[in-house]
Amino acid sequence: MRYSRAFIPTLRETPSEAQAISHQLMLRAGLIRPLAAGVYSFLPLGWRVMQKVMRVIREEMDAIGGQEFHFPALNPVEIWQQTGRVDTMGDVLFHIKNREGLLLAPTHEEVVAFHARQHIKSYKDLPQIWYQIQPKFRNEPRPRFGVLRGRQFTMKDSYSLDATWEGLDISYEKHAHAYRRIFQRCGLRFFVVGASSGAMGGSLSQEFMVESPAGEDTCAVCSQCDYAANAEVARSAVDPTPRMPDSQPLERFPTPGVRSIDDLVHRFALPEERCAKALLYIADGRPVMVLLRGNDELNEVKLQAVLGAISLRPASPEELRNYTGASAGSIGPVDLPTPMLIVADERLRDANELVSGANSDGYHYRHIDLQRDCRIDLYADVRTVQMGEPCPECKAPLRIVRAIEVGHIFKLGTKYSEALGAMFLDEHGRECPIIMGSYGIGVERIIAAFIEQNHDERGICWIPTIAPFHVHLVALALERDEAVRQTADTLYEQLGQAGIEVLYDDRNESAGVKFNDADLLGLPLQLIVGPRTVGSGLVEVKERRSDRRHYVAPEQVVETVQRLLAQLSEAGCEIAS
RNA sequence: CGGGGCGUAGCGCAGCCUGGCAUAGCGCGCCUGGUUUGGGACCAGGAGGUCGUGGGUUCAAAUCCCACCGCCCCGACCA
Numbered sequence: 001m002r003y004s005r006a007f008i009p010t011l012r013e014t015p016s017e018a019q020a021i022s023h024q025l026m027l028r029a030g031l032i033r034p035l036a037a038g039v040y041s042f043l044p045l046g047w048r049v050m051q052k053v054m055r056v057i058r059e060e061m062d063a064i065g066g067q068e069f070h071f072p073a074l075n076p077v078e079i080w081q082q083t084g085r086v087d088t089m090g091d092v093l094f095h096i097k098n099r100e101g102l103l104l105a106p107t108h109e110e111v112v113a114f115h116a117r118q119h120i121k122s123y124k125d126l127p128q129i130w131y132q133i134q135p136k137f138r139n140e141p142r143p144r145f146g147v148l149r150g151r152q153f154t155m156k157d158s159y160s161l162d163a164t165w166e167g168l169d170i171s172y173e174k175h176a177h178a179y180r181r182i183f184q185r186c187g188l189r190f191f192v193v194g195a196s197s198g199a200m201g202g203s204l205s206q207e208f209m210v211e212s213p214a215g216e217d218t219c220a221v222c223s224q225c226d227y228a229a230n231a232e233v234a235r236s237a238v239d240p241t242p243r244m245p246d247s248q249p250l251e252r253f254p255t256p257g258v259r260s261i262d263d264l265v266h267r268f269a270l271p272e273e274r275c276a277k278a279l280l281y282i283a284d285g286r287p288v289m290v291l292l293r294g295n296d297e298l299n300e301v302k303l304q305a306v307l308g309a310i311s312l313r314p315a316s317p318e319e320l321r322n323y324t325g326a327s328a329g330s331i332g333p334v335d336l337p338t339p340m341l342i343v344a345d346e347r348l349r350d351a352n353e354l355v356s357g358a359n360s361d362g363y364h365y366r367h368i369d370l371q372r373d374c375r376i377d378l379y380a381d382v383r384t385v386q387m388g389e390p391c392p393e394c395k396a397p398l399r400i401v402r403a404i405e406v407g408h409i410f411k412l413g414t415k416y417s418e419a420l421g422a423m424f425l426d427e428h429g430r431e432c433p434i435i436m437g438s439y440g441i442g443v444e445r446i447i448a449a450f451i452e453q454n455h456d457e458r459g460i461c462w463i464p465t466i467a468p469f470h471v472h473l474v475a476l477a478l479e480r481d482e483a484v485r486q487t488a489d490t491l492y493e494q495l496g497q498a499g500i501e502v503l504y505d506d507r508n509e510s511a512g513v514k515f516n517d518a519d520l521l522g523l524p525l526q527l528i529v530g531p532r533t534v535g536s537g538l539v540e541v542k543e544r545r546s547d548r549r550h551y552v553a554p555e556q557v558v559e560t561v562q563r564l565l566a567q568l569s570e571a572g573c574e575i576a577s
Numbered sequence: 578c579g580g581g582g583c584g585u586a587g588c589g590c591a592g593c594c595u596g597g598c599a600u601a602g603c604g605c606g607c608c609u610g611g612u613u614u615g616g617g618a619c620c621a622g623g624a625g626g627u628c629g630u631g632g633g634u635u636c637a638a639a640u641c642c643c644a645c646c647g648c649c650c651c652g653a654c655c656a
Contacts, residue, residue, distance in 0.1 A: 012605065012617065013589050017649055037648065089656070091578095107656060141578075141654055149655080216655080313653095408656080440656085477614055512616040519616090530615055540615095 001469065003505040008045055009033075010517050020214035022451035023146030025460050029521050031447075031468075038143025038151035045521070046447075048468035050154065053186060053446050054133050056465065057156045060182045064174040066129040066158055071111045073135055077101045079110040083419040088310075094137045094151075104137035109416045109438055112159040116434055117422040123163040126424065126434070127171055131158030133443065145214050147444035148404065154444055160437040163426060168435045172204075172411055175439045179208055179407050186446050187463040187572040189453055190406065193219050195230045208407035210449040215402040220385045224396035232301035235381060236389035236398055241273055241293055241351040248353065248367035250334070256362045259329035261295050264355060264364070276348060276356040276368065278331045280320050283309035283341075287323045290382060291333055291344035291356070297384040306343065306380040324359045332356030333374040334365050344376045345383050404449045405442070412436040454545075460522030461545040463572035464565045469503040471495060471561060472523040472544075474515065476530035479508045487539065488529045491557055495527075498558045500565070502527075519544065524568050525561060543568070 011028040018024040026032045031046030042050055058068065074096070080086045080103060086093065094104040105111065112130055120126065136155045143149050160171030176192075183190045188210050195207040207230060209219055220234035221227075229235070258264055261275050272294035279290045279298055288307065290298055304312045317327060323338045324331040333342050336359060348354070352369035370376055387400040414433035417423070422434045447466070454461045464470055473495070475488035492504045503523060505514050511530070518526050528540040533551065541550040541560055545568075552560050 009587090011588065016583090016589070019650075034648090085656085092655075109656090138656085142650095142652090144650095410656090438656090474615095480614080508614095510614050510616085510618060512614090512618080515616045517617085528615080532615060 001503050003503060004507045006503070007043065008517075008521070009043070010520055018146065020145040020148065020448070020452070021455060022148070022214060022448040025451050025455055025520075026146055026448065029460055032147065036151075038140055038149065040147055040150060040444075045468045049447055049462075049466055050443060052466040052468075053443055054154075054156070056185050057133065057182055057441060057443070060178040060185075061129075061131050061156070061158060063181075064129065064178045066131045066178075069130050069132045071105070071108050071132055071134065073105050073137060074102050075105040075111060077103050079114050079420060083110055083113075083416055085110070092138050092140070094139050106136055106138045107155070107438070107440070108132070108134075108157055109159065109412070109436070110420065112161075112438075113416040113420040113422045113434075113436070116161055116417065117420055120161060120422065120424050120434060122424055123426045126161055126163040127167050128161040129158055129171060129174070130161070131156060131439075144216070146448060148214060148448050149216065150444070153442060156441040156443060158439045160439070162435045162437075163424065163432070165435060168411055168413075168437055172409060172437050175409050175437070176206065179409065179439070179441070182441065183208060183210075183406060183446070185572075186466055187450055187454065188406065188446065191219075191221060191226075191228045191403075193228045193230045193403075194233050195408065204411040206409050207405050208409075209403035210406055210453065211401045211403050212449060212452040213402050214448070214452055215404040217403050217405050219401055219403045220389075220398045221401055222391040222394060222396055223399055225391060225394040227391050227393040227398075231384060231400070232299065233305075234385040234398075235392040236385045237392045237395055238347060238389050239273075240346075241348055241354075243350055244353045247369040247372060250368065250373050251366050252358050252363055253366060254362055255330075255364045258362070258364070263329075265294075268355075270355055270366075274354055276332070276344075276351075276354045278333060278356055280315040280323060280331060281312055282315050282319065283307045283312050285311075287315065287319070287338065287340040289324075289331070289333060289336070289340055289342045291342065291348055291376070292383055293345060293347045293351075296345060296347065297386070299382055299384040302380070302382045303343065306378065306382060307341075326357060326359045326361050330357040330361045330363065331359055332365060332368070333370070333376070334368055335359050336374075341377050342375065343378045343380060343382065344370065346379050346381045347383060349379045404445055404452070406445045406449055407439070407441045409439045410437060412438050455522070458516070459520035462522050462524055464524050464569045465572060467523050468521070469501040469523050470525065470565055471500055471502045472518045472521065472526045473502050473504040474518050474526055474528045474530075475504070475506055476511045476514065476528070478506060478529075481531045481534070483534050484529055484531055487534050487554055491527065491529065491539070491554060494558050495561065498562065500558070500561060525564055527557065527561070 008030040010030050014024045015027050018027055030043055032040045032042055035041050096102040133156045135152055137152055140151050143151055162168045162171055190208050190210050193207050193209055195205045218231040220229050261277050264270055264275055265272050275294045277292045281288045325337050350371055354368040355364055355366045356368055358365050388397045391398050417434040417436055423431045426432050451460055478485040492502055495502045522544055524544055526542040533540050538551045539554055
């Protein structure tokens, strides 16, 4: 491609709306342009990257026996009602206004189950892996960070259909393997975490995460072993609260003005680990008290999972007063005026000699014994893991990092097949629901995550696998130096014939402009042809990432470029693994 | 949805507080001509704007007021 004919609108300045580095660079390098909030056009350069990434995905999906489909984005509302997701997904679903009964699909479990119901009749038809790469529509309340969270985005979604749970395990493992290869080949440094299945339902799910400050997920990652988990499910080996040999008699004492555990600790010289913080939540309309140690933080996702609640929110100040008779800071598990479920964090299991609110403003109890003085309905891990806490596997300190979710794999089970009646006959002639898994990759997120991890102050640093072109041919002063023009034209021709994708900067621009654009676009190799080098019978090959430069005769360029691209491709895999 | 901010040329911004000085400026980019050319050149000339939209106040509105729309940020939410 000749740059002079190409539509590559680079920006010298960073657009003010862009916060994340990847967003800034995708705009500046002319990969994308915004069209509306959370909606982006891919320009030719960006679309080339998309296609390269999709090619990798197709190759790996095909390698595990996946068959590519193309499902419509327009879906009948009916099938979504049958699985209940019109309600559970709520506002996230885009509904069509001027045509009753259609919506824009945010994912395709329903459609897959629908077609499976039509044609999968026997265990002999199974297993199947169906996939597609297609736009998805989600009415995100707040799109963010460019293509990292958009209202329309491209997803590779695949669905496994199996006759047995063992079969599901195999399909799931195949996907885990394919995903590892995909992200590796795309040059991502990633880790895999156990995750919450959320409203998708199902038994097991794992997320493929790329560590980045632009990430919207928080993960606990072990600094030594390979333990990693989404904060929604992460554990740590923190000390439990030891039970004292004797429980002193329960004692109510005045604590005027105390609003927090810190107040208690400082004004009454109490050890933090003996303070029990009580929180009041409303789960599906009913009050639940949560007891945590000291300044431990509640993890609402964990609590919701433990309770199996559809909705969960903190109680309002009025509710707090109505249910406990006190305001925040003075509530506790002892002497609750309203009977309610009490959930205590595992860390407080059977503890005694605790201090907690007395459900009366300005008063607390001390010497609380959870076995003697109140009824704990449930002990569960509901706390948020903090930076530096010991790993549950190896006790090394955990790091808490932000991460971008680039892939998510779910063992769904029979939720969707049962709802839509996708049944088959097993070898005993029994009718059984198809066992499903679903597996997603955010294609744009791969690109954004890659840029987050592979850039410097000058621009992007692509690897050959997903670079929009392989080589940036920079010809300097070609308008007035015929030797340069001829050398560059010839090299462009030869490289093209060798199957190497070249972006040929044949513009009549100054050297500085060309170099800066080349570094911004970040193609893996730059081939610099200028009067200086051509005069001495050489051309310069520059590796973008390392800035390493090689000077070779024009006849050796094709071979040199091929060798360096191969090296860089391998290096890309090493970076990733 | 709650809180905050912004909307002036393709991009980045100033002007608004305290209305008139105004034919709405500046830098970058763009067009023409010339000089330049190994890290974002220089000179000269030029094009480009319903100041987000609608309403109101006023002799007079980019500027003050109201409503709406759009965008960004923090939070809530996020299969």
